[in-house]
Amino acid sequence: MPIKLLPPRLANQIAAGEVVERPASVVKELVENSLDAGATRIELDIEKGGHKRIRLRDNGSGIAKDELELALSRHATSKIATLDDLEQILSLGFRGEALASISSVSRLSLTSKPNSQEQAWQANCEGRDMAVTLQPAAHPDGTTIDVVDIFYNTPARRKFLRTEKTEYQHIEEVIKRIALSRPDVAFVLRHNGKMTKRFNAVGQDQLAMRVGQVCGQSFLQQALHTRCDYDGITLEAWLGDASQMRSSNDCQYSFVNGRGMRDKLILHALRQAYESVLASAEQPAFVVYLTIDPREVDVNVHPAKHEVRFQQSRLVHDFICKAVCDALVSTEEYQSSLSGV
Ligand code: ADP
Ligand code: MG
Numbered sequence: 001m002p003i004k005l006l007p008p009r010l011a012n013q014i015a016a017g018e019v020v021e022r023p024a025s026v027v028k029e030l031v032e033n034s035l036d037a038g039a040t041r042i043e044l045d046i047e048k049g050g051h052k053r054i055r056l057r058d059n060g061s062g063i064a065k066d067e068l069e070l071a072l073s074r075h076a077t078s079k080i081a082t083l084d085d086l087e088q089i090l091s092l093g094f095r096g097e098a099l100a101s102i103s104s105v106s107r108l109s110l111t112s113k114p115n116s117q118e119q120a121w122q123a124n125c126e127g128r129d130m131a132v133t134l135q136p137a138a139h140p141d142g143t144t145i146d147v148v149d150i151f152y153n154t155p156a157r158r159k160f161l162r163t164e165k166t167e168y169q170h171i172e173e174v175i176k177r178i179a180l181s182r183p184d185v186a187f188v189l190r191h192n193g194k195m196t197k198r199f200n201a202v203g204q205d206q207l208a209m210r211v212g213q214v215c216g217q218s219f220l221q222q223a224l225h226t227r228c229d230y231d232g233i234t235l236e237a238w239l240g241d242a243s244q245m246r247s248s249n250d251c252q253y254s255f256v257n258g259r260g261m262r263d264k265l266i267l268h269a270l271r272q273a274y275e276s277v278l279a280s281a282e283q284p285a286f287v288v289y290l291t292i293d294p295r296e297v298d299v300n301v302h303p304a305k306h307e308v309r310f311q312q313s314r315l316v317h318d319f320i321c322k323a324v325c326d327a328l329v330s331t332e333e334y335q336s337s338l339s340g341v
Helices: 008-019 023-036 065-071 083-087 098-104 164-181 207-215 217-222 264-278 313-329 332-339
Strands: 041-047 053-058 107-113 120-126 131-137 142-148 186-191 194-199 224-230 233-239 252-256 259-261 286-291
Touching: 008 098, 023 041, 023 053, 023 098, 023 142, 023 164, 041 164, 065 107, 065 120, 065 131, 098 107, 164 186, 164 194, 164 207, 164 252, 164 259, 194 207, 207 217, 207 233, 207 286, 224 313, 233 313, 252 264, 264 286, 264 313, 286 313
Parallel strands: 041 186, 252 286
Antiparallel strands: 041 053, 053 142, 107 120, 107 142, 120 131, 186 194, 224 233, 233 286, 252 259
8 A cells, every 4th residue: 555644534533543542531630630730620511421421510720712613622731841841840731632532432522711802612523633613602701612423433442431330430430530630630531421529629738538538538537548658759648548448549649749559669669668567468558649840750651640650669669668657657556466466
């Protein structure tokens, strides 16, 4: 075959393979965009586990009419301009791929109104060239993104969708994780018209309240709270003790500079600490926040940004492990298990 440039929709669908795995990945990208836009309230309406519809509304900065088309194009972002910016990234997004990818595998409409604009506008994106059409709309300040019929045009992907219930659970998990990173933002989640989660906004300094909202009051009351610093790294954590061990890893949350992570190094350090102190085969429950100089971490390792690379990985690993060990060792249960021997 001769070499040809791929038509835009096809190129975006290929890129979508990396970012848009399932409805929950759409939710993650959309919510991160709202947070980057300074939203303080995010509402999500999910239909049929996201198979049918994912609709997000936020009260963020909005997108100006003449930027709607760009927002939907690939490699278009308002968040970085130079390689230098990438070195110390503070926003959640930066690849400029999410909206283009999602709209290539669904029927997407984007409605937005920045505060400075009188009228809201809605953008739809159609055909193999993903041509954008604009029409006036009624909308308060902020943005609504409506994603309907995900994977309708990519049957191979659609086949991998699980049941509504499973997909919904993944969505809920994404919201819980993000909610733990932003106690100052209100989240409302509805599934098939019924409210399923509601996290009211609390102050940035009231992280404990959000931990209780998301992980339950009983976890909050029994967890050990610890905070320590070492060489510019800060760890703040709520650590479930021996009474909080679970059969699954459903309450393991870790964050690096406010970004939810499922990073191997962090999980390894935590597991090692728990194993050495509690010697249990069960899964611990924890919520761990690390704060570190952004220049010391590379978040551009994985398109979905689940993993990070630490410049001083050994040091970070050992710091987490020691901080968690010290906290666990101080518990009464541990002390009494020693004296019982
Ligand atoms: P990225 O987040 O990597 O920049 P996206 O494709 O997710 O790329 O979004 C493209 C651009 O659209 C963003 O850079 C931002 O300027 C704009 N945008 C997307 N969602 C929102 C939103 N909810 N509110 C305001 N602007 C948004
Ligand atoms: Mg984004």
